[in-house]
Amino acid sequence: MKAVRYHRYGASSELVLEDVPTPEPGAGQVLVKVTATSFNPADAAFRAGYLKEMLPLELPHVPGVDVTGTVAAVGPEVTGWAEGAAVAAFLPLTATGASAEYVLAPAEVLAALPDGVDPVDAAALPGTGLTAWQAVFEHGGLTSGRRVLVNGAGGAVGGYAVQLAHEAGAEVTASASPRSAERVRAYGADHVIDHIATPLAEAAKGPFDLVLNFAPTTPEQSDALAALAVDGGVFVTATTPPSADPGRGIKVVQMAVRSDAAQLAELLQRVAAGTLSVNVAERRPLAELAAVHAEADRGALSGKTVIVV
Numbered sequence: 001m002k003a004v005r006y007h008r009y010g011a012s013s014e015l016v017l018e019d020v021p022t023p024e025p026g027a028g029q030v031l032v033k034v035t036a037t038s039f040n041p042a043d044a045a046f047r048a049g050y051l052k053e054m055l056p057l058e059l060p061h062v063p064g065v066d067v068t069g070t071v072a073a074v075g076p077e078v079t080g081w082a083e084g085a086a087v088a089a090f091l092p093l094t095a096t097g098a099s100a101e102y103v104l105a106p107a108e109v110l111a112a113l114p115d116g117v118d119p120v121d122a123a124a125l126p127g128t129g130l131t132a133w134q135a136v137f138e139h140g141g142l143t144s145g146r147r148v149l150v151n152g153a154g155g156a157v158g159g160y161a162v163q164l165a166h167e168a169g170a171e172v173t174a175s176a177s178p179r180s181a182e183r184v185r186a187y188g189a190d191h192v193i194d195h196i197a198t199p200l201a202e203a204a205k206g207p208f209d210l211v212l213n214f215a216p217t218t219p220e221q222s223d224a225l226a227a228l229a230v231d232g233g234v235f236v237t238a239t240t241p242p243s244a245d246p247g248r249g250i251k252v253v254q255m256a257v258r259s260d261a262a263q264l265a266e267l268l269q270r271v272a273a274g275t276l277s278v279n280v281a282e283r284r285p286l287a288e289l290a291a292v293h294a295e296a297d298r299g300a301l302s303g304k305t306v307i308v309v
Contacts, residue, residue: 003100004289005060009049012293015063017286022102027074029104032087033072034309036123037064037098039289044296046093055094060079063289064097064307065090066126067074067105069118078107086113088260088268090126099289101309111265114272122268122279124156124304127263129267131214131238131257134162136168139236139253140210144169149208151200151225152215153189154180154280156304157238160267161212162187163276173208175200175215204228219243226250280306 006014016057025031043063045051071085081087089109091097096104113119135157136142148165152158153174165172166188174189181192193203201224209230213222217240226235226246234251235242241254270276281303284292286309295301 001101002286003062004286005062005099007060009047009052009059012044012047012290012297014047015026015290017289020100023096023104025073025078025104028078028107029075030071030078030081030087030107030110031073031075032067032069032089032098032100032103032105032110034067034069034098034103036068036120036283036309037282037307038066038123038127039292039296039301039305039307040065040127041296042093043097044293047293048297052264054119057094062097062100062103064099064103066123067091067098068113069098069103069309072102075105081107081110086119087111088113088264089121089261090130090257090264091258099286099307099309108260109261111261111268113267116255116272117268118278120283120306120308121171121278122271123306124278124280125267125271126259126264128304130162130260130263131157131255132164133263133267134257134260135212135214135236135238135255136161136164136210139255140212142168142170142210146170146209147173147207149173149175149204149206149225149228150189150210151175151195151211151213151217152183153187153192155213155214158212158214158215159184159187159279160276161214162189165210165274166190167270170210173204173250175204182226187277199224201225201228204232207233209233213237213239215239226252280304282306283308
């Protein structure tokens with residue numbers, strides 16, 4: 001089969017499209033014929049070696065933690081999945097990824113892809129959608145009537161967070177650049193702040209029950225965001241934590257996403273029902289994955305890019 005791999009950490013040029021053996025599923029595994037995967041900034045961080053001390057990879061490595069496709073074969077001890085079933089998954093971070101014609105997935109991370117959901121665009125959802133879901137509901141404990149601030153609402157994770165919070169009955173304030181403001185309003189944001197024109201800490205009309213941070217921030221900027229939470233509120237960040245305890249009983253969570261098939265299935269059902277929109281900026285073929293990484297490295301990649309296999 002064809003796969004894109006890197007044999008050593010380094011620049012995007014280390015990514016090579018090559019022939020590799022098609023894997024066979026072991027106990028508890030499913031072989032998925034890949035329809036699509038997507039590019040995530042973490043893919044570039046892994047490739048460059050920035051995370052090798054914390055999360056070492058077995059090289060050569062195939063990137064791509066998001067996957068949609070169809071079941072090609074099931075291993076021993078797998079129940080509930082049959083050949084030909086349409087699936088989606090968020091794969092283990094350090095496992096062999098989905099930038100290939102086939103990938104092995106633990107059976108427990110798979111979610112069924114509902115009828116009516118585009119199997120290519122759906123590859124943009126797993127990692128970012130799960131991050132948003134877990135930030136909003138697991139860590140944030142969001143319920144109807146609460147006030148929520150989403151920093152980085154123009155990004156993939158932030159866009160899902162706005163939609164989920166709006167659907168849950170929250171009053172949503174979103175920080176976004178002018179180029180994404182209209183889309184963020186369409187997602188259900190009640191108030192949109194142009195963070196380029198005005199510092200968010202000054203423009204946001206807090207306090208907020210839940211403050212979500214999905215944008216790169218300095219510790220000082222995270223301090224300012226956490227300060228916008230009500231006494232006893234929650235500050236969830238997927239990037240930088242505050243430099244110190246914000247006090248006033250504010251709960252601070254620095255989160256890392258995990259795979260959850262039930263949550264992914266719920267997200268996909270919302271896509272099928274039309275209550276959750278998946279935004280894809282670009283579809284690129286597998287052979288262009290190295291170019292996608294190169295564009296990301298120089299800051300030229302805008303929006304979510306899906307890799308079509």
